[in-house]
Amino acid sequence: MNKKIAISIIISVLLIGIMSAGLISYFGKISTTFSIETPIFYTAPGHNLLVNEKPDNSATYTINDGESEIFETEELEETDFSYIPKANFYARAKLVYSVNDTSQNLILIFGYEDADENKHEICSSNLLIETFDFEDYDSISCTGTSKPSNIKKFYYEIKGDCNDCEYKVSTKAGDFYTKIELSSA
Amino acid sequence: MKNKLTIIFAVIFLIGIMTTGVLADRILSNTDGIYIQDFVAGNTATANFSFDYFDIPDNEDNSPLIIKLDITSDDQINYPVWKNDFEINGYIDKCLYTILGFCVSPSTVYFNCSEIAPLTIIHSIGLETINNIPDGTFYCYNEEGDLDLNEHDDVFLTIKSHPALWPGEYNLTARFYYLNDTYPPVVIITNKYAFDKYYRELDNIEVHAEINEVNLEDYWGTIFADENITVPYSHEFAGTYYFTKILPIDIPEGDFELSIFAKDSSGLVGNDSTTLKIDRTAPEIILINPVNASIYDETIPVKLNVTDAKSGVDNSSVFYRISEIVNQTFCPSTGVIFGNYNCYNSGWIPAQLNITSGYYEDEFNATNVTSGSYYFEAEAEDILGNKGVL
DSSP states (O other): OHHHHHHHHHHHHHHHHHHHHHHTTEEEEEEEEEEEEOOEEEEEGGGEEEESOOOSSOOEEEEETTOEEEEEOOOOOOBOOSSOEEEEEEEEEEEEEEGGGOOEEEEEEEEEEETTOOEEEEEEEEEEEOOSSOEEEEEEEEEOSSOOOSEEEEEEEEEEOOSSEEEEEESEETTEEOEEEEEEO | OHHHHHHHHHHHHHHHHHHHHHHOOOOOEEEEEEEEOOEETTSEEEEEEEEEEOSOTTOOTTBOOEEEEEEEESOTTTSOOOTTSEEEEEEEEEEEEEETTEEEEEEEEEEEEEOOSSEEEEETTEEEEEOOOOTTEEEEEOTTOOBOTTEEEEEEEEEEEOTTOOSSEEEEEEEEEOOOOOOOOEEEESOGGGGSSEEOTTOEEEEEEEEEOTTEEEEEEEEESSSEEEEOEEEEETTEEEEEEEOOTTOOSEEEEEEEEEEETTSOEEEEEEEEEEOOOOOEEEEEESOTTOOOOSEEEEEEEEEOSSSOBOGGGOEEEEEEEETTEEOOTTSEETTTEEOOBOOOEEOEEOTTTOOEEEEEEOTTSOSSOEEEEEEEEBTTOOEEEO
């Protein structure tokens, strides 16, 4: 029993040494807290996707049939999402031509490109275009199914979904922007 | 027995807590901040804080300024901060002291922050390699950004965030990292040439040294003879440290290491050495001529082989003398013996070095010297004054 006590004491003293040696390296601690909000991705001329930055100018793109217009961010430091994102789409669009003037869907896609330049869709949603005048569409959302990883770029893809039609998409008009607002699912 | 163990552990735990409290050093005063506004993921935010570093016990001048930043989310389990979520750099506005709120001697030091391991922090007092940097931790430093006593510092951070950051509450903590001094002082003896020659007891030696160290605390010299002899610091002038010593009368002959040491506040010691050569041996005198028991007439050729293995013969110190032997007694330098008997003593006569032969020579004129037996003596010194006699 005395042996056990002696061993216990020795181990404890060693632990003290370790604790003490680590603690003397730091001094002067200052702390604060802050909040982070989700970003907004704005489409811009040149197929750019700006992060939290409203474009000064606008551009209009034509989409025929099943073609796409893809807006991409600059390359970012590779990282992962620690949460499952939800994309809230905003789009300014119209039909130019449609067989029998029927309404057509646009597919709105939020995705990312990894370090190997492979594209991955996070989620998508359909937007029904009914008019031949520009309309501002909002509150279209979708939710991812997993936490994206190895992200180098984000993209907003607007894709036609018809056999014989033509759309036009505008990046901004007045205070309305074709954009994606992120939130946590 | 269980109770005994419990009590023992409790005492040890308390000792640990007390010890860690006692071991804390370096204190920042008047800390203010950290100020940062809420921001959107993907944007760049700024943060700032300030502090004073007063001249109080435990605060050391020229202390490395290394800031460790930790960013964590309020829910590190589900939404942890990862590498590449943030990119941080910044600068420090330093103010040596203020007068009526006005900063005197301001300067700005820029620094980068790294979250990649291994990270080697190189500083004038040492270096440290950090092999494991957790996610969300950054080390920021610049070797020029030392903490000087009585300094006020304003720290500004630029924090670039990734758009993929979880929207929520985060914590930012700044700790000041203390770097252990691992570099000993650099000592250079600048007058080693002065020790190419020999010295003897009671000579005064002076050692000149340059000492480079941020936190110099002590310096001294030592001669490692049979017993160590301290060579004390004398003074400093124009960046050179002077150490002087009158060699003790009993310093033995030999070659001894002479070292100058310098110690910093961390206890690290640096040194430089040279060799102190002590010569206490007199020249060796070998009589070539006159030959013992020989008979000479009017001229006695004098020839001496005088050598000194160490410091060398003082050529002006080689003399010889011829003294009449009266009743088996040598005639003294007074020329009078047994009270009133006049005898012959030549007095000390110099012998000159013959460069060709290498001997010390002279021609003694014995014309006025009466016939009889005479005693021949010689003496010589080395350049240190060690005297030998024949």
